[in-house]
Amino acid sequence: MPVLSMFYGIIIRMQCEKGGKHHLPPIHVICGDDESVFSLEGEQIDGTISSSKKKLVEAWIEIHKE
Structure with missing residues (x-):
């Protein structure tokens, strides 16, 4: 699963599977x-x-929507 971003102790990853169980790829977040x-x-x-890390992740998702 490739790492997309790392900031403030948060690691953002995305796993894309062909024929996977998800219609759109989910964003996996690891924090400690x-x-x-x-x-x-x-x-x-x-x-x-x-909750503070969740707000940072939500902001990251909003910034990178394109």
């Missing part, structure tokens, strides 16, 4: 021991991260 999965629209799908 915490992991979470977000949709491309910025919705948290699974996992837990702190």
Whole structure:
């Protein structure tokens, strides 16, 4: 799974699978021991991260929507 970005202790990855279970590739977020999965629209799908880190991830997704 390629790393797209790293900032403030957050690692952003995206896994693209042909014929995978997801219609759109999810964004995987790793922050220390915490992991979470977000949709491309910025919705948290699974996992837990702190609210401050979640806001940073949502901002990152918004900035990189194109």
